[in-house]
Amino acid sequence: MTVTKSGRQLVVLANLATTSRRYKQLYTFLDSSTLPVTRVVCGRAYAKVSAPENGSLEAFVRAVRAATTTPETEAVDLVLACHGVNAAIKFTEGKQRLTAMEAAFAGLPNRHKLRFAYDLCCFGASHAPGLHQIGFDAVVGSRGVNANSAFELPTLMGAWANGQPLGVAVTAGNNPTNRMFSDAFASLRFTDVDSFKELSGPDAATLRISSTPQPA
Numbered sequence: 001m002t003v004t005k006s007g008r009q010l011v012v013l014a015n016l017a018t019t020s021r022r023y024k025q026l027y028t029f030l031d032s033s034t035l036p037v038t039r040v041v042c043g044r045a046y047a048k049v050s051a052p053e054n055g056s057l058e059a060f061v062r063a064v065r066a067a068t069t070t071p072e073t074e075a076v077d078l079v080l081a082c083h084g085v086n087a088a089i090k091f092t093e094g095k096q097r098l099t100a101m102e103a104a105f106a107g108l109p110n111r112h113k114l115r116f117a118y119d120l121c122c123f124g125a126s127h128a129p130g131l132h133q134i135g136f137d138a139v140v141g142s143r144g145v146n147a148n149s150a151f152e153l154p155t156l157m158g159a160w161a162n163g164q165p166l167g168v169a170v171t172a173g174n175n176p177t178n179r180m181f182s183d184a185f186a187s188l189r190f191t192d193v194d195s196f197k198e199l200s201g202p203d204a205a206t207l208r209i210s211s212t213p214q215p216a
Helices: 024-045 057-068 098-104 124-134 149-161 166-173 176-186
Strands: 008-015 048-050 075-085 088-091 094-097 114-119 138-142 197-200
Touching (some): 008 024, 024 075, 024 149, 057 098, 075 149, 114 124
Parallel strands (some): 008 075, 114 138
Antiparallel strands (some): 088 094, 138 197
16 A cells, blocks of 8 residues: 555644744744745645644644544654754753653554654754654654754655655765765854764665555
């Protein structure tokens, strides 16, 4: 079986400006551009691309719940662009550890529909255990501070939307020329910069946009 466009939903949460005291103009721009860029790059491949009404964990859970409870939806994917630290993500309420996120999603219905989470937060790879525990089959996230989103998001999500296996899409996004330039530039301001994305999950590399989620 395959999942066609009518059975796919994508949830996009971009929440950088409300959780940072610095670089407000930059983060406001990134917050306002992530959803429209994602729609341009891969919106054609989804029945619906939506965003939570705000950057809180509560709103995030409601948005995912709305997607999983849509009867015709078979697969729910996620783009998550918040501030991240090791094993925690910053929502409007503050820094939330993975255990808090797992607890917030404890009553989520139809979690078997969750499929692919693209974590653009810093230290996104460290969030993978929690996202897998919530129900996502495949998780992509960076080893350290993430500085390569401007190139990587349209590259990775474009390849994914065009039907490439997720492993191929991640390799394209990890293009060393662009990544090393972005990381070198960001290292002038930040420490622990490493935008290289790791892919986790059983058979995650062979997952395609038409693939059915794994059984719960």
